């Protein structure tokens with residue numbers, strides 16, 4: 001009988017280098033653009049893609065070997081276009097573990113980005129703010145993460161290692177590029193959002209349920225600032241294949257470890273907060289993209 005672990009590993013093995021190269025070649029035939037920056041848009045943040053110009057839209061279901069997005073707020077297409085004049089490759093919709101996809105499948109598009117030629121990843125997400133100083137609508141620049149699913153033996157890099165992507169035992173100490181973090185803080189000041197901007201530690205839980213009070217209390221002790229259901233496996237995969245990473249969370253709800261609450265997190269509200277903060281987030285991402293583009297030219 002096939003065990004759950006066998007299934008998981010087989011999914012990981014399914015995306016061999018050759019299959020991923022086939023996906024990348026397919027994409028490169030469908031666009032003239034050769035972006036160096038890949039962007040993953042989180043829940044409610046997909047409208048940032050509306051700012052892309054001269055874009056090629058590629059629905060996930062038309063890409064060989066690609067899964068489909070099943071979550072409301074995740075359109076499910078790749079967009080190659082220009083963000084304020086800089087070519088980017090954008091995932092308008094990501095894959096989550098709770099959708100039933102193994103982590104290697106969730107983060108597979110990051111390797112495709114790498115094979116298409118991206119050197120940088122910008123990952124965004126909607127997250128619950130656990131740090132008591134955070135407000136709904138704030139932005140938390142990710143300075144680090146806790147890979148709790150990895151602690152439990154569930155890691156996108158599990159299975160045979162193909163050294164064309166990266167080493168068997170990758171280092172995660174500087175997973176989030178500190179120079180980009182510093183730049184984002186400067187940009188935050190320039191655009192007048194310094195009071196809504198934090199840097200902190202993100203944790204990805206399996207979902208799809210939100211957290212219990214006891215879980216939130218535990219996560220606070222661990223030093224977690226924001227709680228979500230994505231990004232960690234994407235960044236782990238990106239760091240493994242040598243990409244430079246920048247990520248942030250939009251704080252869409254507060255995670256208050258109390259049983260006496262009038263409001264609890266709800267997906268519709270989370271999507272709504274993303275829409276409300278669209279212009280600020282677009283501005284931040286566009287300026288980061290411009291900065292990375294300028295750095296790459298030097």
Ligand SMILES: O=P(O)(O)O[C@@H]1C[C@H](O)[C@@H](CO)O1
Nearest residue numbers: 042043125126229230267270
């Ligand atoms: O894709 P992200 O991490 O932005 O989505 C978060 C986590 C869940 O998918 C969803 C909950 O509303 O938002």
Ligand SMILES: Nc1nc2[nH]cnc2c(=O)[nH]1
Nearest residue numbers: 126127128227228229265
């Ligand atoms: N796990 C988790 N993910 C989220 N995504 C947005 N808000 C939350 C939250 O409160 N918890």
